[in-house]
Amino acid sequence: MDDDSRAARWEQRTEIPLFLAALVYLAAYAAHVLAPRMPVFWHDVCLSVIAGLWLLFIADYLVRWRLSGQGPRYVSAHMLLTVVVLLPLLRPLRIVPLYDAVQRKAGKPRLALHARVIAYAGLSTVLLGFASALAVYQAERGAPGATMRTFGDAVWWAVSTLTTVGYGDVTPVTAVGRVIACAMMACGLALLGAVTGSFSSWLLEIFHREGDERPPGR
Structure with missing residues (x-):
């Protein structure tokens, strides 16, 4: 103890x-x-x-x-x-243990904790996208056949990858860039799951409270 x-x-x-x-x-x-x-x-x-x-x-x-x-x-x-x-650039992923703590918390979850998870997940998504764009841009710039010529291209790629859209107009061609892309796909799913899961739990908690407070029908 x-x-x-x-x-x-x-x-x-x-x-x-x-x-x-x-x-x-x-x-x-x-x-x-x-x-x-x-x-x-x-x-x-x-x-x-x-x-x-x-x-x-x-x-x-x-x-x-x-x-x-x-x-x-x-x-x-x-x-x-x-x-x-x-890999210190992945520090935004520390949101995952916090989300797991919410899911395993006994009894009624605290609303403030749900809000905290959503805020942390949103901030972590922004930081992770920026960090990944930096890393993949460093690996891709100057590479033969690279479609990621500017940092703006890297940011566009990071946004489309994190949101699981994946237009395919900008893609990494180096081994390092593709490894980062695979990690980004997994991270995007985890962070989006944290946001949607916490938001859904928050809504269910609100509906449950409203049902308990509603007077019984005559």
Whole structure:
């Protein structure tokens, strides 16, 4: 119980700082990708920020592992967190454990929690789309036969992929780009499922309350 309590306190205290650190990480990566003609000094600064924040994410993971008391089982029990540490650009996917907590919560779910899931999922979709557009643009630009010539093309591709529309007018041609595309498809389904599932649960809760409050018919 003590380990669980300490782990919960650590997670509560680091949630906002790590979120802000993820935004700084994304901004540094964006500057590195979108400003190739930037002076070498600032490129080095961006790379240093990226490396430093990555070490911070790893340190947070190790602390959570230590406080959990699960030993090696922690890696497999928290696979999503492990993947996010290895690929920091996927940190928006942390919405999935929150959605799972809503689904498994005993008793009546709190309305505020549903709203929080929907807001986090929407924000995570935007951040994930932007991060994926950056990554695929970095892999695709200059590649032979690439249809993704500008960052705008990458954003268009990310939006159509996340929404599962997939027009096919812009597609990745490199191996790295296609791996990112596969991950984007899975992430898009997960995030859309989190939003629609939470919204549906919220509506069902409202209808259930209205039915309970309605006076019995005569």
